[in-house]
Amino acid sequence: MGPRAQGTEAAEAAAEGRFDAKAFKRALNKNLNYNRNGFGYKEEMLEKMSQEYTSDLITKLKENNNEYTIGDVTISLAKSYGFCWGVERAVQMAYEARKHYPEQKMWITNEIIHNPTVNNKLKDMDIQYIPVDNEVKDFTVVDDGDVVILPAFGATVQEMRLLSDRGVKMVDTTCPWVSKVWNTVEKHRVKTYTSVIHGKYSHEETVATASFAGTYIIVKNMTEANYVCDYILGGKLDGSSGTREEFLEKFKFAISKDFDPDTDLDRLGIANQTTMLKGETEAIGKLLERTMMQKFGPAEVNDHFMSFNTICDATQERQDAMFELVEEPLDMMIVVGGYNSSNTSHLQEIAEQRNIPSFWVDSADRVGPGNKIAHRLLYGELVEKDNWLPDGPVKIGITSGASTPDKVVEDVLNKVFAIKADMYSTAAVA
Ligand code: SF4
Structure with missing residues (x-):
């Protein structure tokens, strides 16, 4: 069967105005132009990537129970970090x-x-x-x-x-974890539940997930979830919601076409952007369930709320490791990862919530020249800080987002060691 014929199932559905994303994906899997399994060079490419992206320093840290001291700098590496x-x-x-x-x-x-x-x-x-x-x-x-x-x-x-x-x-x-979320919203669609997607409406993953959903609303945090639940309960949760028009204005970029908050919030299913804070997704799921219970009664809740676990293991492990790391007596944190990386932003968020000075950098170029750093805060622009490394002993926690090669972390740490070494040679000369 050629690619055209293979697309028939989805094409027929589309022609009848009932585009079936699942059928389309099934057809795509048989399409000879479509590859989702690689081309048989896995080992060779992993070797190449290892040469480009791994780090001897990180290997040394891992061999040393994730802690390493050079001079008066002690580095404590999160138990789970970096490339997922x-x-x-x-x-x-x-x-x-x-x-x-x-x-x-x-x-x-x-x-x-x-x-x-x-x-x-x-x-x-x-x-x-x-x-x-x-x-x-x-x-x-x-x-x-x-x-x-x-x-x-x-x-x-x-x-x-x-x-x-x-x-x-x-x-x-x-x-495949992202595909699992797509399957979840597909199930919501088939069973006529509205997908409540915990995510950022402009993030590529959430945009893709929404495209596979039927009726959906995207909430970015607990505050927005509260607003939705308050609306469902007619203002009796915390009074944070407003009129129907205000609801539609507030979520205008985050709802499916023709979304009606008066009719589309009776049956809800939860899904998430895989890189959101795990605890927050769970809390939103529980809030939705309680809201449905309050509105329809405990006996009816299963007809009004649907939940599958779609939190990715890698995100969960990195966040759990970060929670463990920030329990240590740290002088500061360095979080390494792309500035548009959602999972990295949540690692930074955990440090900031604990009031630990935390420097989020996307590459070693942000460090220096001299004792200077350009870093990002969770909410805000890039900021520069002079004398960010103190004199004397310092214990630095370090982690990196799921898209960050170890080599980038090593480059950042080498800059840190160089700045500290420089401080001593300058002091010695003086
Ligand atoms: S964090 Fe990694 S493993 Fe998890 S969904 Fe994203 S790409 Fe997949």
């Missing part, structure tokens, strides 16, 4: 694709992961971004025979359909 398997798999597949298609023009629909070092590496391999004009991707640049990579946090179903219809080769590196 979904990210490693995505990068490996992109490397494989380049080897398999050495001559073809190769595109990617978005950053493969949120890390500038890795993204620059792909650029060097002549993998280009689909250009964006007025916030709309211009797929007309893709010619027959080109290869298009879909990143680790997926692509929208509309983009996949477009590429499938164009007959271009697709290499889909979407993390």
Whole structure:
């Protein structure tokens, strides 16, 4: 069966106005232009990545029970940090694709992961971004025979359909954990539950998840979830909600087409962006369940609330390790990860909540020259700080987001050691 015939199931559904994302994905899996398993060069590419991205210093730290002292700097590394398997798999597949298609023009629909070092590496391999004009991707640049990579946090179903219809080769590196969330919202859709997606409405993963959902609303935190639940209970939760018009205005970028808060909030299912704070997703799920119980009574709750665990293990492990690390007596934290990385932002959030001075950097270039750092805070711009490393002994906690190669962490730490060494040589000369 050729690619066209394989798309029939989804095409028929679409023609009848009942686009079936699941059927489309099933058809796509049989499409000869579509690859989501790599090309048989896994070991070779992992070896190449190991040369480019791993770090002797981090290996040494791990061998030493995650603690290491040089001079008067003691580094304490989180028990879980850095590249998750979904990210490693995505990068490996992109490397494989380049080897398999050495001559073809190769595109990617978005950053493969949120890390500038890795993204620059792909650029060097002549993998280009689909250009964006007025916030709309211009797929007309893709010619027959080109290869298009879909990143680790997926692509929208509309983009996949477009590429499938164009007959271009697709290499889909979407993390299976993200696909699991898509399956969850698909279940909500089939059973006519509204998906409440805990995420950021503009994050690529959430945009993709929403594209697979039927009726949905995206809430970014507990405050927004409270607002929704208060509306459901007619203002009897905490009085934070407003009128129907105010509701629609507040969530105008975060709801499905024709969303009606008066009719679409009777049956709810929870789903999440895989990199959100795990505890917050759980708390939102419990709040929704309690709200449904209050509105419809305990006997009816199962008809009004649906929950599956869609929190990714890697996110959970990194957050748990961070909670453990911040229990130690630390003078400061360094969080390494891309500034648009959601999971990194939550690691920074944990440090800031504990009032630990925490410096979030995306590469070693942010450190120096001299005892200076340019870093990001959870809410805010990039800020610069002079004399950020103190005289005398210092204990620094360090962690990195799921998209961050160990090599970047090593480069940051080497800058720290160099600054401290410099302080002593300057003092000695004086
Ligand atoms: S953080 Fe989780 S969902 Fe995201 S790529 Fe890694 S394993 Fe997959």
